[in-house]
Amino acid sequence: MANQPTHREFTLDVVRQLQDAGYIAYWAGGCVRDVLLGREPKDYDVATNAHPDQVRELFGKRKTLEVGLSFGVVIVVGTKSAGNVEVATFRTEGDYHDGRRPSHVAFCTPEADAMRRDFTINGMFYDPVHQQIHDFVEGQRDLGNGLIRAIGNPGDRMREDKLRMLRGVRFTASLEFQLDEATAQAIRSMSSEIYVVSAERIAQELKKMLIDRHRANAMSLARELNLFQEILPEWKLGEPQYEDDWTNTLQALHLLDEPSFELAFAALVQAVHRHNTANGLEAEIVSAIVKRFRLSNREHDRIVWLVAQLPTVETLHQRQPSVWKRLMSHDGFAELVALARVVALAEEQPLDGVLFCEEMFKQLSPEQIAPALLLTGDDLIQLGLQSGPDFKRILEAVRDAQLNGEISTADEARQLALKL
Numbered sequence: 001m002a003n004q005p006t007h008r009e010f011t012l013d014v015v016r017q018l019q020d021a022g023y024i025a026y027w028a029g030g031c032v033r034d035v036l037l038g039r040e041p042k043d044y045d046v047a048t049n050a051h052p053d054q055v056r057e058l059f060g061k062r063k064t065l066e067v068g069l070s071f072g073v074v075i076v077v078g079t080k081s082a083g084n085v086e087v088a089t090f091r092t093e094g095d096y097h098d099g100r101r102p103s104h105v106a107f108c109t110p111e112a113d114a115m116r117r118d119f120t121i122n123g124m125f126y127d128p129v130h131q132q133i134h135d136f137v138e139g140q141r142d143l144g145n146g147l148i149r150a151i152g153n154p155g156d157r158m159r160e161d162k163l164r165m166l167r168g169v170r171f172t173a174s175l176e177f178q179l180d181e182a183t184a185q186a187i188r189s190m191s192s193e194i195y196v197v198s199a200e201r202i203a204q205e206l207k208k209m210l211i212d213r214h215r216a217n218a219m220s221l222a223r224e225l226n227l228f229q230e231i232l233p234e235w236k237l238g239e240p241q242y243e244d245d246w247t248n249t250l251q252a253l254h255l256l257d258e259p260s261f262e263l264a265f266a267a268l269v270q271a272v273h274r275h276n277t278a279n280g281l282e283a284e285i286v287s288a289i290v291k292r293f294r295l296s297n298r299e300h301d302r303i304v305w306l307v308a309q310l311p312t313v314e315t316l317h318q319r320q321p322s323v324w325k326r327l328m329s330h331d332g333f334a335e336l337v338a339l340a341r342v343v344a345l346a347e348e349q350p351l352d353g354v355l356f357c358e359e360m361f362k363q364l365s366p367e368q369i370a371p372a373l374l375l376t377g378d379d380l381i382q383l384g385l386q387s388g389p390d391f392k393r394i395l396e397a398v399r400d401a402q403l404n405g406e407i408s409t410a411d412e413a414r415q416l417a418l419k420l
Helices: 007-020 030-036 052-059 110-115 139-145 154-160 164-174 181-189 191-196 199-210 215-224 240-255 261-278 285-292 297-314 321-328 333-346 352-363 377-382 390-403 410-419
Strands: 025-028 045-048 064-068 073-076 085-089 091-093 105-107 125-127 132-134
Touching (some): 007 025, 007 045, 007 052, 052 064, 052 085, 091 110, 199 215, 199 261, 215 240, 240 261, 261 285, 285 297, 297 352
Parallel strands (some): 045 085
Antiparallel strands (some): 025 045, 091 105
């Protein structure tokens, strides 16, 4: 079987076919930035002066998808290995009345298309066939200088799409660049307007920031630009009791090693939970935050569980085996220990509980942590007991005895149940 084309090869072929048909076609946006930085882009986007109907005619109706014709966007479908490629017609955009999307678009030249993009480092085009860069916004210069700068008037760019404020933070932190002062000032001046962006879009930017190794720098910059205070007001920054926690939280985020989003988010909000519970305030504050960002049920449950169980780890080495074995059997236990470790290190607290968990988890097999049940509800019925509220209490007591090593056979379990 012949080698299947990669995504890069497929997008190169799409550009070549467009050019052979007499159209202008380039790679566009973030993939150009990554190529110039020597990085492998995750996706390649194509920009062309071919109109959507011309793109569909060239590649065929069966191999193209209409996903954004009003914005001049067509998806060209590739093989499983090649993936799909988004082909967009060069366009200008009308006023953004809602701070999220333009009122209309009009097809235009590559130069005009570049001017409607967000930051100069994302506004370049690259011709992969002739290996030529087309830069109308001085993106190469800013890339070389390590600068994130809005194209044209920074205020206009931010007003067009308020999410660009968070994107500016993410690019600055993840690339280890500096943020242009005029761009930074534009973000500060309208940071309170981030609310017009949907919770889902804000959450997506947060995810990208928090799984990146520069997550602490991203959060710090977001605070400096007054964005963090807007999207997470539960962090009552400025109040003295929160400032030490803020420093420790940034350190904990920095210490995390390739965390999942859920783990990183738990590290970000665990101090808020601690403050609230210590002061007798809303204990479900983390759940409320997660729901506000409209995260999935799975993400919600994992984040809430990690934050709620975090204090348990500190004293786990002093508890009965039934307590820590039950916790160890949870599929989030490894992340819980990772969270407890970075929080303890950031706060310069003892690691006794963390070290105990790590050692036990290493020594014990899954069967030792969560052995097969010795007793079930059916067994209780066979013993002549009537189903009722006591069933759960008896079964949990028997399970605790088993996990503590006090009983090890089904007969011992039945005898204990009868006593109870």
